[in-house]
Amino acid sequence: MFGRLRAWRRGHRAVVDLVAIAPLVVFCLVTVPEAVGAPLVATSLRLSVPAAVGLSVALLGPLVWRRSYPRAVFAVVAGISLGQWLLGVEPLPANLAVLVGMYGVAARCPVQWALGAGAVAEFGTYLALRAWNDLSLEVFANASVFVVAIWMAGIYANMRRRFVLGLEERAERAERERDQQALIATAAERARIARELHDVVAHNVSVIVVQADGAGFAIDNDPEQARRAVQAISATGRQALTEMRRLVGVLRDDTAAGEEYQPQPGLGQLEELVRQVRVSGLPVDMTVDGDLSGLPEGEQLVIYRIVQEALTNTLKHGGPGARAGVRVEAGRQEIVIRVMDDGRGAAARVSEGGHGLIGMRERVTMYGGTMDAAPRTGGGFLVVARLPAGLREGAA
Template identity: 80%
Template structure:
């Protein structure tokens, strides 16, 4: 209920301001005849209409006390000072000075609030002195009442700033959450882009090489052409399966987890090398050290590095090229080395730039380094160094 009232108050601030000062307006206007009938100063000079007008002038600026608290207080205090100079006794409407001081304390900085309190205190002294009632007890009581109003405004100010701080922190947390979601989405898209590049580049290169081989052997060696066509069929199915798994991540109605095959790792390196050999590139592979404790993510990085490097060798190495793959575990570091003696090294840097960038991104993600450059004397060399991150629970 109170939450609804606060929300309604924020939507209708002018109505709230009017309702807030309505009791003071009623009391001030109701007591005007009494003050005119038993004056202390110069009220009889103006009569009831003049006192009503003065009360209206004192109370009307309070409608803008929240939007312009300092200006409102200055106007009301100035009118009250002129009233004292003329000799008109204080009216109930002069309580507007306290309301204005409360507005300054509740909505302005502390120095402005202290200044407003000092002005009201001085005005209280002048008013009591004009009544010839400047006793210590009366002055203390008036000052205590004024300070109570002032401290109420200070508390309201602190409360408002506290609530604003909470709202700002909530908004900042919401923005950070949205930013984190955008960052996570961008990272996932980049990961999918790398995966798609590796899958498409490797499998399409294998299909092209096998298709060329089948075209040359279809007349002279039908059996070899048949095996090449079978390899094209198997490679195409594998590529479709991997692409379906990756694209499925982007779907809102993604299939269940059992429809997806696990990411390739070190166990699939032999199959990868065999596939490249059948495509016409002789490859030798050696694995030294125990790599069984590596997490699946780092295994995928090693697999993709070897896949990209061999795909580039297959595409650009030319006839008669040979490749060698070495994966070594030195305890705290894993070194992946792929080298070939083919030609077309410069083309790999220019045409295969996206693949090299993707490999570097994968390696950097695990805190490693990678070098890829043409070899002196021909060929191309890819060396990646990764920290040996042991999977939790591995021996």
Template identity: 70%
Template sequence: MFGRLRAWSRRHSKLVDALVVSPLVLFCLLTLDVYKSGPPFGRYIGIPATLVLSAALITPLLWRRNRPREVFAVVALVCFAQWVADVTLLPADFAVMIAMYGVAARCTARWAVAAGLVAEFGLLLAVLRWDFSQLDAFPSMSVFVIAIWLAGIYANTRRRYVESLVERAERAERERDQQARIAAAAERARIARELHDVVAHNVSVMVVQADGAGFAIDSDPEQARRAVQAISTTGRQALAEMRRLVGVLRQDAAGGEEYAPQPGVAQLGDLVRQVSDSGLPIGFTVSGTPCALPEGEQLAIYRIVQEALTNTLKHGGPGVRAEVDVHYGRGEIVLRVADDGRGASAPWVEGGHGLVGMRERASMYGGTVEAAPRTGGGFQVVARIPVGVAA
């Protein structure tokens, strides 16, 4: 409710300012006849002139919200002209206090102090002109001016505090939205990497098997049949993994739907056998003492080896042989996938998605990937991923 009221007051600022000064206008109208018998000090200028002077003092207050310094300057000048002309004090002179409050409540400390000093100086001038016998009244009247000035300072401080709270809340909301966008982008990048690895690897295996079946379909039908079966198995595996990945994006996925577990280090042997069955001879060795690894890190290791073997299938050429070595060292796991294929002569693209994906996966766990042609022929991928305390 308070928030709605504040928003309404901002939309109708002129109306609110008019309502604020309306009691002063009413008081000025009710006291028009008070000075007919003679003012206590100064000279009386009649009702028409009093109305004009009161309007000149009060009307600028309608703009005090947007232009507090200019409004205070205008009101102070009108009051000074009134003092010079020796016109008696009017109820409308209280507009100086309202304008001073506006400066203290909406401007910087420097302007607030300046407005307070001007108001105090104006009070001193009034006392010196019209109340010489009672200069001791200045301190008590000055307390009233200072009280209004302090009220404006308090309002200014409170307004700035509320604005800072609103700004912090808006900034927190923006940061939360930004974090959500970053998380969504990271999830999309992760799924893109997974899809790339799944599709590139399995399609490469299927292409190799299909080529083999095409060559052997006349000379060795049994081998061609096994190749076709391997293609079928690989295709089903690719579909299952893609279904699992795409299922992550489904907003209305059934709660009881289950997905296959993510592949890890334990599935490296199956991966090597699958690629070997496609016609790529692979030597697979594991050295060192295996240690427990998080599922995410195991998936990164599996995908790096899978991508390296996929590149061997695509770029190694005929008669290529590969070696996969997994070494559990002190504080790190070293993955080495090497082949004796075409190496530097292969159409390898340094900025390709495969190498980028391997490096991104390793960097997520503080690791590095080096990929380059081997001396004497072939290609090699070496990944170092810290584990345990080193990670």
């Protein structure tokens, strides 16, 4: 709500400034007859009420634009007041517009302009007291204190405005940097996924080549063995094609071309992963429900990485005494991976600097799944990933 209010104020500055000076305008116009009827100096040029109202409007009208054009407004108001003094016209309450204009310059202009406006207002005070009052030291001191107080209030408003603008600029810069870091993390994670999927696809293609060679040797002497080899080629080819389709759109980092490829883990390494985490000091309970056989190696790698990253986050942020639980459920329609813990530091896992959740979400999304990660009610953290189960071998 406050953000919308600030945006409206920025778009309607003239209206806001008019409302702000409305009490001063009403006061000056209401007191015009009294000021004209009782001039400060008997020798001053007395104005009629309509003329005094017109002069008051000329002094107060420019104040509507005091924030947009502070120096021009102050120059106009000070010039009118100087002309009024040169003609010997009696002072009006609207001459306070000079102080309002000086405040606008001090609040919105560089310090040299603020000093100049303060000097002009102080000199104008001296001229006014000399022409329209007894120029005693006490009266001049009191008037000067009033002028300096308004000038200092403008300087303080200027400093505060610059400080707030600096904070807003830093916040915007930090937000842009955060978005850039997220994009960089996403690109790096996609590059790593591409390298890992390269292993999966290369493995499937190697199997196809071996089976094709075997079928070629056995086609004359053992047709049944050749038939089984061709069936294996068909199944492996479909699986490799699925992985290749998922690889489209995942850009690889040019700097990773020379990296040495290594076999990637799968479901068979989950027990070893949990054992290593337990050795690290985090008690983990793991449950696997359903048949996970026949899953493509890429999807096995996704499940492994989700469990690995979630348990790593628990080790880093869970704190002493934390416990974790891993549950993998294989249904007919989807595979659900749940990793939960009861540790502390849940907020740190969704902070701007964490890239682990970004990587997990990228992997799950690439396989057409969804992932939720959030603090648990009562403490701890919960990661739930859902992957479609129709990709396993033998599915209709």
